[in-house]
Amino acid sequence: xxxxxxxxxxxxxxxxxxxxxxxxxxxxxMITYPIxxxxxxxxxxxxxPKGATVDIPMPTAHEIMANVFLNFETMGxxxxxxxxxxxxxxxxxxxIAPMVLVKPVGRNVYFLSKWFTYSLLASVSFLIGMTIxxxxxxxxxxxxxxxxxxxxxxxxxxxxLLFVITLSIFFSSFVKNSVSGGLLAFVTYLxxxxxxxxxxxxxxxxxxxxxxxxxxQVINGDxxxxxxxxxxxxxxxxxxxxxxxxxxxxxxI
Amino acid sequence: xxxxxxLVKTFQSSTAVKGINLDINQFGCFGFLGGNxxxxxxxxxxxxxxxxxxxxxxxxxxxxxxxxxxxxxxxxGYLPQHPAFFEHMNGKQWMYWVGELFGLSKEVIAERTExxxxxxxxxxxxxxxxxxxxxxxxxxxxxxxxxxxxxxxLILDEPVSALDPVGRYEVLQMISKLKRDMTIFMSSxxxxxxxxxxxxxxxxxxxxxxxxxxxxELKNRYSYPIITFELLETxxxxxxxxxxxxxxxxxxxxxNEYQVTVRELEIAKKQLPKLITNQNLTLIxxxxxxxxxxxxxxRLVS
Numbered sequence: 001x002x003x004x005x006x007x008x009x010x011x012x013x014x015x016x017x018x019x020x021x022x023x024x025x026x027x028x029x030m031i032t033y034p035i036x037x038x039x040x041x042x043x044x045x046x047x048x049p050k051g052a053t054v055d056i057p058m059p060t061a062h063e064i065m066a067n068v069f070l071n072f073e074t075m076g077x078x079x080x081x082x083x084x085x086x087x088x089x090x091x092x093x094x095x096i097a098p099m100v101l102v103k104p105v106g107r108n109v110y111f112l113s114k115w116f117t118y119s120l121l122a123s124v125s126f127l128i129g130m131t132i133x134x135x136x137x138x139x140x141x142x143x144x145x146x147x148x149x150x151x152x153x154x155x156x157x158x159x160x161l162l163f164v165i166t167l168s169i170f171f172s173s174f175v176k177n178s179v180s181g182g183l184l185a186f187v188t189y190l191x192x193x194x195x196x197x198x199x200x201x202x203x204x205x206x207x208x209x210x211x212x213x214x215x216x217q218v219i220n221g222d223x224x225x226x227x228x229x230x231x232x233x234x235x236x237x238x239x240x241x242x243x244x245x246x247x248x249x250x251x252x253i
Numbered sequence: 254x255x256x257x258x259x260l261v262k263t264f265q266s267s268t269a270v271k272g273i274n275l276d277i278n279q280f281g282c283f284g285f286l287g288g289n290x291x292x293x294x295x296x297x298x299x300x301x302x303x304x305x306x307x308x309x310x311x312x313x314x315x316x317x318x319x320x321x322x323x324x325x326x327x328x329x330g331y332l333p334q335h336p337a338f339f340e341h342m343n344g345k346q347w348m349y350w351v352g353e354l355f356g357l358s359k360e361v362i363a364e365r366t367e368x369x370x371x372x373x374x375x376x377x378x379x380x381x382x383x384x385x386x387x388x389x390x391x392x393x394x395x396x397x398x399x400x401x402x403x404x405x406x407l408i409l410d411e412p413v414s415a416l417d418p419v420g421r422y423e424v425l426q427m428i429s430k431l432k433r434d435m436t437i438f439m440s441s442x443x444x445x446x447x448x449x450x451x452x453x454x455x456x457x458x459x460x461x462x463x464x465x466x467x468x469x470e471l472k473n474r475y476s477y478p479i480i481t482f483e484l485l486e487t488x489x490x491x492x493x494x495x496x497x498x499x500x501x502x503x504x505x506x507x508x509n510e511y512q513v514t515v516r517e518l519e520i521a522k523k524q525l526p527k528l529i530t531n532q533n534l535t536l537i538x539x540x541x542x543x544x545x546x547x548x549x550x551x552r553l554v555s
Binding site for chain 2: 001004007008011012015016094095096098099100101102103104105106252253
């Protein structure tokens, strides 16, 4: 059953070109930062009057990669929400959901097949983007990357992507309008990741934002604490999945 | 096959179904008649397990739709009023995908897909994207896919409303064949079509069932003869005279054409021409008919 639904979701990703668009957009979002940093001095020199000099300290390759994460965090998250926000609400809106759910299809399986598909798309796109960006950063800058740090930092960032997808599909399961669902998912993401940094230390330590920070620190080669934020983020994902499947089961289609 | 007891469905601001009762224990086609907003689609959605009743009991093929939701899908076929599909698929792919959802083997899916698409008249279009299908073709595909699991109960919501006359004829022929081996519960407001295939009729109005009966019994019980005649002149006083006759059940008027449902045909045959002559009116044409399902339905609803 799960495989049959997954097969349909994958075919849909191909026919809607999302399978091509999302990885390309991820690569563009990530790779533009190291390239623009590398080209910045050359571009500024052209603009300056003759004789004037500008001295910009060149960041290390690791600092560049850490910033790539931060850049991806806003635009990347928004794009992931945009591509996944209508996955359930859209099918309900177009009256396809009743055609499917009147068959022997468990609502949990239906929900999870969508979650799995978009999580896979987000993760693979991010991994492709990171691999290409790391390769070019390593090539463009003198100081070389420590690949173990990059790999660990990338892996630590994956739960954040899963969290974004889970939020988006959670709202899509009961908010009838896709755009409203997407907006709610984005606002909730901002609240959950940004607000705790202004709160007490204990709250900050369990926030998914702390996982992003720690992923950055791993890439920078600084000390890090991953267990608590990793555990809390995975807990949040599990709670949202349980709540989402429960709410979806209770919905009238 | 279909059993509902005191079935109620309430939405936030209104009650769509107000305690209906149904008990269908045999194969055949059961027409479910009602106007827009009468509660037909809501009832069918509850039978299919897509909507939860506010109260009451509902069983389809012996399975409690609310308590044993998982079992119901294998026993029914459901065609909504406006069937929708994944438009990137073609007709054949959709049938194969639905067959896989039912856990059928590839051989069975292939065999049933071919026969059902042929029966529904869309075999030629099987490799075309569903996005390119017309409304009628989608309705045919919707019927074909509702039958892939060989259901015991087939629930059809306005199955011929989007079809052209040829399509309607073909689908109704198909329903006539299918009803020998399953229970078909079919909603419609095209009474002429229901009359062609249904053995039993249930009429719903404003969430209440007005009558459940065999078509024959319904006609015997409610089918008064109808005399239709046309006059040259318009005479409002004449309408008043007709309404005061004891042997007349109802009078409907459209311009100068009168449709009179009569209780006693023999009396009417003698009296009506007299009334026309007495009023010095000119009769253009005159015919006696039997009431159609539409006439009975209008009478019941009014």
